[in-house]
Amino acid sequence: MVSQLAGVTGETQPITDAPRLHVLSWRSPLPAQAAAWLADEAGWTRRGPLDLADRLVVVATRQSGRRLREALARLAATHGQAVFPPRVVLPEQVLALEPAENTERIASKHVSLLAWIEVLLAMRDGELTEVFPVDPPARSFAWASRLGRQLLDVQAKLAEQGLRMADVARSPGGPFPESTRWIQLGELEARYDRTLARAGHVDAHVARLRAAGETPPPEGIAAVVLLVVPDPYALALRALGRWCARLPVVVVVHADPEQDVATGFDAWGRPRVDHWRRHFLALPDFESRVHLCADPHRQASTIAESIAAAHALAADPLRLGAAVAVGIADSEITTPLRAEITERGLTAHSPEGIPRRREALHHLLRTIAAVARESSFSAVASLVRCPDVLRWLRPSGASEGPAALLVRIDDLNTRHLPADLATALQHADANPSRFPGLRQDLERLRTLVELASGDDFRAAARAPLAELFADARFDLADDADEHTVDAIRTWTDTCDAVADAAVAFPRVAAADLWELALHAFGETVRFETRPPGAIEMQGWLELPWEDAPHLLVGGLNDGFVPAAITSDPFLPESLRERLGLPTNATRLARDSWLLQALVFARSIRGRCDLLLGRTSTAGDPLRPSRLLLACSDEELPRRVRFLFRELPANGADLPWRRAWRLRPRTPLQRLERMPVTGFRTHLACPFRFYLRHVLRMEPVDPRKNELDARDFGTLVHHAVEELGKDASMRTCTEAPALADYLVTRLEEQVRRLHGTNLPLPLVVQVESARQRLQHAARVEAALRAEGWWTERVEHSLDFLVGPFLVRAKVDRIDRHAETGAYRIVDYKTSDTPVSPAAAHVRPLKKTEDPESVRAYSLFHDGATTHVWKDLQLPLYLHALQAAGVVDDTAVCGYFNLPKAVGDTSLLLWEGYTPELREAAWTCALGVADAVAHGVFWPPEESPKYDDFESLFHLGTAASVDWPTATAPEGDSAR
Numbered sequence: 006m007v008s009q010l011a012g013v014t015g016e017t018q019p020i021t022d023a024p025r026l027h028v029l030s031w032r033s034p035l036p037a038q039a040a041a042w043l044a045d046e047a048g049w050t051r052r053g054p055l056d057l058a059d060r061l062v063v064v065a066t067r068q069s070g071r072r073l074r075e076a077l078a079r080l081a082a083t084h085g086q087a088v089f090p091p092r093v094v095l096p097e098q099v100l101a102l103e104p105a106e107n108t109e110r111i112a113s114k115h116v117s118l119l120a121w122i123e124v125l126l127a128m129r130d131g132e133l134t135e136v137f138p139v140d141p142p143a144r145s146f147a148w149a150s151r152l153g154r155q156l157l158d159v160q161a162k163l164a165e166q167g168l169r170m171a172d173v174a175r176s177p178g179g180p181f182p183e184s185t186r187w188i189q190l191g192e193l194e195a196r197y198d199r200t201l202a203r204a205g206h207v208d209a210h211v212a213r214l215r216a217a218g219e220t221p222p223p224e225g226i227a228a229v230v231l232l233v234v235p236d237p238y239a240l241a242l243r244a245l246g247r248w249c250a251r252l253p254v255v256v257v258v259h260a261d262p263e264q265d266v267a268t269g270f271d272a273w274g275r276p277r278v279d280h281w282r283r284h285f286l287a288l289p290d291f292e293s294r295v296h297l298c299a300d301p302h303r304q305a306s307t308i309a310e311s312i313a314a315a316h317a318l319a320a321d322p323l324r325l326g327a328a329v330a331v332g333i334a335d336s337e338i339t340t341p342l343r344a345e346i347t348e349r350g351l352t353a354h355s356p357e358g359i360p361r362r363r364e365a366l367h368h369l370l371r372t373i374a375a376v377a378r379e380s381s382f383s384a385v386a387s388l389v390r391c392p393d394v395l396r397w398l399r400p401s402g403a404s405e406g407p408a409a410l411l412v413r414i415d416d417l418n419t420r421h422l423p424a425d426l427a428t429a430l431q432h433a434d435a436n437p438s439r440f441p442g443l444r445q446d447l448e449r450l451r452t453l454v455e456l457a458s459g460d461d462f463r464a465a466a467r468a469p470l471a472e473l474f475a476d477a478r479f480d481l482a483d484d485a486d487e488h489t490v491d492a493i494r495t496w497t498d499t500c501d502a503v504a505d506a507a508v509a510f511p512r513v514a515a516a517d518l519w520e521l522a523l524h525a526f527g528e529t530v531r532f533e534t535r536p537p538g539a540i541e542m543q544g545w546l547e548l549p550w551e552d553a554p555h556l557l558v559g560g561l562n563d564g565f566v567p568a569a570i571t572s573d574p575f576l577p578e579s580l581r582e583r584l585g586l587p588t589n590a591t592r593l594a595r596d597s598w599l600l601q602a603l604v605f606a607r608s609i610r611g612r613c614d615l616l617l618g619r620t621s622t623a624g625d626p627l628r629p630s631r632l633l634l635a636c637s638d639e640e641l642p643r644r645v646r647f648l649f650r651e652l653p654a655n656g657a658d659l660p661w662r663r664a665w666r667l668r669p670r671t672p673l674q675r676l677e678r679m680p681v682t683g684f685r686t687h688l689a690c691p692f693r694f695y696l697r698h699v700l701r702m703e704p705v706d707p708r709k710n711e712l713d714a715r716d717f718g719t720l721v722h723h724a725v726e727e728l729g730k731d732a733s734m735r736t737c738t739e740a741p742a743l744a745d746y747l748v749t750r751l752e753e754q755v756r757r758l759h760g761t762n763l764p765l766p767l768v769v770q771v772e773s774a775r776q777r778l779q780h781a782a783r784v785e786a787a788l789r790a791e792g793w794w795t796e797r798v799e800h801s802l803d804f805l806v807g808p809f810l811v812r813a814k815v816d817r818i819d820r821h822a823e824t825g826a827y828r829i830v831d832y833k834t835s836d837t838p839v840s841p842a843a844a845h846v847r848p849l850k851k852t853e854d855p856e857s858v859r860a861y862s863l864f865h866d867g868a869t870t871h872v873w874k875d876l877q878l879p880l881y882l883h884a885l886q887a888a889g890v891v892d893d894t895a896v897c898g899y900f901n902l903p904k905a906v907g908d909t910s911l912l913l914w915e916g917y918t919p920e921l922r923e924a925a926w927t928c929a930l931g932v933a934d935a936v937a938h939g940v941f942w943p944p945e946e947s948p949k950y951d952d953f954e955s956l957f958h959l960g961t962a963a964s965v966d967w968p969t970a971t972a973p974e975g976d977s978a979r
Contacts, residue, residue: 034552115506121153204509309345330553335560362527554611692944711766729798744782807933827895861931864924879925
């Protein structure tokens with residue numbers, strides 16, 4: 006069938022029932038060729054405007070359309086003319102989903118998801134066992150929404166080929182192993198269709214299927230051009246095939262005009278698998294054009310170096326993008342490349358945009374939703390840390406800054422571990438002197454959360470932002486403010502769409518709608534305006550439209566080029582091939598053509614550099630793209646040797662690099678007092694002693710939701726301390742009575758510190774403490790039966806060691822009723838029993854050089870050399886004996902309350918001799934002298950316990966710029 010249709014120029018063009026195939030030579034870049042060809046097809050004489058308004062041009066990507074419009078504008082400008090651009094659409098936009106005569110309401114993606122959720126939640130256990138061989142543990146909204154999104158994705162993939170789930174089981178080729186499963190999926194989809202129909206909607210894919218057979222060409226369109234679209238939707242092609250009978254449809258490919266185009270492409274411009282999988286990559290100077298790098302960071306660095314070199318030679322830096330361009334096939338390269346380009350004083354731009362889920366507003370909204378859903382204090386603490394919430398609580402000009410609020414929040418969490426906001430308010434009420442003003446802040450937060458917790462989702466989703474930004478003033482000329490306003494507008498639009506969808510599903514709770522809206526909002530993309538002179542980091546499919554003479558492409562590894570269709574639980578590769586869906590074979594053909602086109606487009610003027618990585622950022626091995634190995638048998642060994650060669654030892658950049666070294670304040674501060682535990686800290690690492698006891702640094706865990714070892718020990722200590730202080734219990738020798746007393750004191754302290762609503766980890770820890778105390782009562786009863794009685798509890802000590810006043814508290818001092826002997830006892834709640842000797846002394850390792858150990862910490866016991874690692878019990882004994890509290894026969898030990906409660910016992914330091922006592926005192930004086938002289942260096946690189954580990958990456962000494970003059974302030978005479 007052939008007919009004629011008059012174009013706007015008055016000329017006639019042939020109309021056939023098949024598209025016309027046209028070739029643009031891949032020996033030169035595509036944009037200028039495409040613009041010139043479109044102008045010629047429209048009969049443009051170069052006099053008067055270039056009018057393409059009656060053309061519908063289908064392109065592969067949004068960026069392709071932008072490049073086409075730029076090329077048309079340049080072409081018209083060279084002749085001093087304006088351009089009326091064509092209507093440019095993507096393949097999925099070809100079909101009009103709602104023709105004027107169609108009265109059905111097309112289901113939005115939110116309506117469709119809610120319909121799937123309703124269907125899945127309504128299923129009974131044991132139904133459709135081929136689809137659900139195992140019933141879910143619980144049919145929750147979260148489970149249904151996750152599975153619903155998967156089923157929507159399956160529907161979308163099938164719809165590309167004009168199929169629905171029920172069509173799969175009936176596909177040509179007879180039964181296949183999963184036919185029964187697809188019959189049941191078809192039944193599930195029928196339930197989904199009925200659910201939509203009850204809500205007054207029709208599935209969007211069903212509407213597309215109808216439109217493919219019914220939709221006429223858009224009014225005012227005289228011709229359609231499918232412009233270099235290597236993998237168009239089959240459903241769109243069905244519509245274009247019908248349009249061929251009514252107006253010209255031209256399929257344009259970018260290829261070798263000297264070859265038979267039908268050999269490499271089908272009638273719709275799709276690369277033929279049988280041709281391109283056998284195609285050899287023609288890449289002259291292979292070893293100078295292909296660059297093997299260690300990882301994505303090294304690829305980014307190499308690309309950035311080339312860009313910087315081009316920038317140095319550019320006559321006009323603002324036109325750098327016209328000289329050199331970047332393509333990225335592996336997304337792991339994007340972030341380090343942006344950093345590398347910025348580091349060199351240039352600007353990077355990603356035309357793919359930035360997903361909202363990476364932005365601050367999404368984090369703020371998700372945190373608000375988390376607090377509204379569960380009111381856990383950990384969620385509250387996260388909410389307070391959101392910058393917009395901090396500004397709301399502590400606006401500019403407030404009497405105190407946000408840091409004070411954060412300190413109080415962390416202090417309350419560390420001290421009380423509140424389970425929720427209500428419990429936190431109780432603790433703030435009970436201790437206003439410790440938490441001044443915190444109650445008012447928590448009340449404001451509760452108000453904010455209540456706004457987000459309303460049953461009217463539309464109002465609840467808007468109200469928190471209205472409250473937070475009520476006094477904000479936005480300057481739309483400022484990029485940050487403009488981004489915030491745009492994000493808020495997008496959020497409100499998303500909420501409106503979700504709320505509108507929920508009208509037909511009234512049983513869905515507002516909290517669940519929050520999750521749907523947050524997921525949808527996170528998937529939206531913010532497109533940035535390209536700054537002048539910025540380097541665009543383009544995706545792989547954008548590159549055919551890049552016309553810069555020098556092209557750098559990173560990520561030429563298998564899985565990225567060709568792009569791999571990974572395992573799909575519903576649509577495996579064999580089923581995709583059976584159904585005519587895109588397969589790994591069609592991706593191979595597409596990417597083989599695309600890579601060759603990129604290379605040939607710069608074969609006359611320019612160059613194309615291809616980079617690939619040996620490993621991923623995580624260190625996982627990567628294979629070179631199989632396209633790089635598409636060559637003759639004679640060439641293959643040379644390429645294999647080149648692509649799999651060993652890289653130089655310095656070829657890999659570490660994923661993390663030290664940006665600066667920490668520098669302590671100088672002159673060093675002087676210390677006047679020392680805790681008894683400070684001796685252990687200095688012996689373990691003098692530098693960490695400096696951090697903890699001189700600078701008074703301590704770690705803060707804002708996400709803390711359970712007791713740390715110190716807190717747990719304090720909780721148990723409180724109970725046994727109360728037992729020792731209570732005169733009415735001093736003569737009790739009955740283990741059950743002692744146990745009841747200890748557990749009661751424990752529970753009282755837990756209620757006082759943490760309230761009655763405990764987080765689950767704390768419940769477990771309290772039960773552990775209860776069991777330990779019950780067994781401790783048995784040991785205590787046995788000791789009392791032997792004649793031992795507690796004489797003093799939490800006995801305070803102040804004594805001098807060298808120039809320092811040392812303060813300590815002895816847990817308990819026992820005395821035998823008959824002999825008068827003394828025992829100094831320290832409680833230990835570590836998971837395993839601790840021997841006093843092992844806790845204080847260790848043998849010098851055979852691998853250790855005695856010269857590398859501080860001399861005052863060494864002592865000899867016969868032929869064995871030992872090292873002090875703690876002095877707590879020896880100092881207790883020394884101070885108590887010096888004060889006359891105990892005599893010289895007193896012994897010391899640990900009362901162990903370990904996790905394995907059967908090991909609860911009192912362990913004494915057997916063999917604590919006068920020689921050990923003298924060695925301990927010598928070590929104590931040595932530590933005091935070192936501290937007095939500011940000896941806090943060098944550090945211990947691998948201490949057993951390190952609260953400051955997060956500060957020192959790849960070595961403590963390498964992370965710190967320690968001053969050479971270390972005498973403390975006010976002590977220069979030393």
